[in-house]
Amino acid sequence: MQADRIGVLTGVHFIDGDFAAAEGAIAAGCRFAAGYPITPSTEVVERLASRFPFVGGLFIQMEDEIASSIAIQGAVWAGAKAITVSSGPGISLMAEHIGYAAMTETPCVFVNVQRGGPSTGLPTLPGQADVMQARWGSHGDYAIIALCPNSPQEAFDLAVTAFNFAERYRSPVMLLLDECIGHMLEKVVIPPADEIEVVPRRLTEKKPGDYLPYLPGDNMVPEMVKAGMGHRFHITGLTHDERGYPVMTAAAQEKLVRRLVDKIRLASRDLALYEARWLDDAEVVVLSYGITSRVVHRAVEVARERGAKVGQLRLKTIWPFPEHLIDQLLGGRVRSIVVPELNLGQLVLEVERTTRGRAKVVPIGHAGGTVHEVGVIVEAILEAAK
């Protein structure tokens, strides 16, 4: 389906990543947002608050992030596409409801414009230290999708994708910006509405009585429903059966939780968005995501000028971690994978796990607050290429 023209600001814009993410959400059909102000994410909801009245949407500033993260889920069950937006401390407060969305299979989007942490940390400066939180932030076993743009343009594009993935998999999706991408002003081209692919809500066409809210359909994903359709359905965060009724048994737990995890994990290839450069002859690969990939871009060029056979793999989808890409890399001549990130070693753990000793993995940690020096990454590449 194509985007609804009413929400799409087709044209060339000079806006920051926060605004671009908001525009992407609107283009994707999002018409409900709830949030609570926090730097550096506030501009996303400010944009939504000013734009929504023109497109039939509504933003509500809730009393806190806990409320915001569950209000959007109420809106989803009323039929809306919905988003909430925050940064580190607020995302921590939302944790319980990320799990609720996973458990109840409520399609919705959480934006985290990452700043330095832990705690109040560095409100106005970048970090990438919420990568593991995005994956594991709520309690219990579940799987989640997380996307990492590296430009305002991509904040727009991936906001659309985030909504599409949410609908396709009936899952919460995290859109992980960072302070740099959120506040960076760049050219953003918003295409005509009919060039933006939008996945609509897949509402059941079954008659009341025939529909089961948790009967797995295509790709293990059940069809959706909304309040007021006459189905008189029940939704609970308790372990439940296909009717949505609570069932307190190990068997029900095994069946449900395994499906919740598998529907995302087994879709890893379809969900894997990435960009690769110079992998053909690469012996060293720098794997990065978000703002760090822009520093890597330059570092790889410099290292190649200095003779290193180095390539670049930039992940746009970090969760589910695209394990098959690591396998592909290691099928060739790659000996080392260098992983710079604005944390002291998070996604690199996943690289190490999936490499399984087949290559040397070199973390380049950084506590955040600014980006890496190009030279630091160049040195690491040259060292790895020796």
Place this chain on the structure above:
Amino acid sequence: MSTPVATHERPDAPVRAEAPGCEPPENPVTKFLRTDRLPHIWCAGCGIGTSVNCFARAVDACKIPLDNISVVSGIGCTGRVAGYLRLDSFHTTHGRAIPFATGLKLANPELKVVVYSGDGDLTAIGGNHLIHAGRRNVDLTVICVNNFTYGMTGGQVAPTTPLQAVATTTPYGNLEEPFNLCHLADSAGAVYVARWTTYHVRQLQKSITKALQKHGFSFVEVLSPCPTLYGRRNRVGDGLAMERMFKERCVIKNGAATHDTAFDALASGQIPIGDFVDRDRPAFLQRYNQVMRAQLGDDFVPYGEPEIDTRAEADQFAGPEG
């Protein structure tokens, strides 16, 4: 959890055989229940089921199409209500029924949205949401079953537990004075506030009917026995004894100022009950549509509430430019 565990896997409750020609009239509440989930988890003598009975009859009296009502609960013994009602129903997280309901209502204003939950859920962990929903005047009806304790988790102290009452976490008596929930809801801005008990079933049913018919944030407190955890520990006795206590001590004070409606459930004084507040002020979406129309004119795409002519009342909210 020290209460009985959900027994949803059991077959339907047995149907009592009746002599031919003597079929009992259909219970008006049956159509509201997910009979395939019975028997329920509540203890004998618990007041929650009585409140559900009143609620179902109130919905019936309002003639709201059942497909248009959603019930949202938090977590607790009362939080299980959503699961037993044959309506669109949402069992959310502890304390968060109100913000969930806010999103549900705002995204489809045609729905009648009812929040049905316990005193701990709505006024301890969810207290912040309660006061803000009242302040915003979101069009919701909140039914708060106040059993003076945390039932589901085994009888811990709640913000409603009387001073000196024994709970598992106040083994030597509660040190904190309880909330007067009606005063709280009133101060927050609710347009309808009432307190009844599970003894006063007719009044409670009428009161819920009124609450459902209000446009805005309505709050009904239902004093209810939890014999298993509160009554037993505090020598109030079983469910029946607690109902008797409600009968003897409650005094109907319709229209009373809510700051005069505090009570001590453990002592011997009066317990003021009644319809305390009934007033009108614009609900959240009403105002949203009015203000946006005034500010943005025809560029505004109205949101929900089709029955409200936003143009007519737009002027009073007009900004500096008109």
